[in-house]
Amino acid sequence: xxxxxxxxxxxxxxxxxxxxxxxxxxxxxxRAIVEMTDNRTMAQMLQAPIEGYEDAIVVPPINATNFExxxxxxxxxxSNQFTGRQDPHxxxxxxxxxxxxxxxxxxxxxxxxxxxxxxxxxxxxxxWLDKEPPRSILMWKDLVSKLINQFFPPSKTTYLRNxxxxxxxxxxxxxxxxxxxxxxxxxxxxxxxxxxxxxxxHFTML
Numbered sequence: 523x524x525x526x527x528x529x530x531x532x533x534x535x536x537x538x539x540x541x542x543x544x545x546x547x548x549x550x551x552x553r554a555i556v557e558m559t560d561n562r563t564m565a566q567m568l569q570a571p572i573e574g575y576e577d578a579i580v581v582p583p584i585n586a587t588n589f590e591x592x593x594x595x596x597x598x599x600x601s602n603q604f605t606g607r608q609d610p611h612x613x614x615x616x617x618x619x620x621x622x623x624x625x626x627x628x629x630x631x632x633x634x635x636x637x638x639x640x641x642x643x644x645x646x647x648x649x650w651l652d653k654e655p656p657r658s659i660l661m662w663k664d665l666v667s668k669l670i671n672q673f674f675p676p677s678k679t680t681y682l683r684n685x686x687x688x689x690x691x692x693x694x695x696x697x698x699x700x701x702x703x704x705x706x707x708x709x710x711x712x713x714x715x716x717x718x719x720x721x722x723x724h725f726t727m728l
Contacts, residue, residue: 578654586628599642606646610673632662
């Protein structure tokens, strides 16, 4: 029986399975973010923040003994609160009259005014005071200046000065405009618009 020997010639090459060329894939590098440990206690974490919540008015320290604001005085101040729509000069005059009834030998009157003034505001005026920067009002004159500039700005003063000047310079229109001018101008406003009080006397005598 003849058998056939199967062999590959010496020069023959063995076929190999073709492989697809693979590309090198660069895996993204993930860096661990280490957060700082919060060492606060639970009570400290639950505590409300106090930064930025200070009042605009800075009341000087009161070292007097047996000093307190009477509730009757607070009620009197609140009986005529300023909303921002009235004449601020009239409000300040009323407020000064009320505070003048209270005296303490060891407490300056300006300190008492700074303590009481927030009670005299409501509505738009109270919102204005709450939005003022913390600790921005150090003295009573600062508070008065801010109040006047907010609710009776220089532009309004200029407008009223022009209205009154035109009124005085046009005799034929005096009777028609007398009522309207009197409605928009109080005595306090006129004395501020016209430094000389004689103008107001001349105005009322026309």
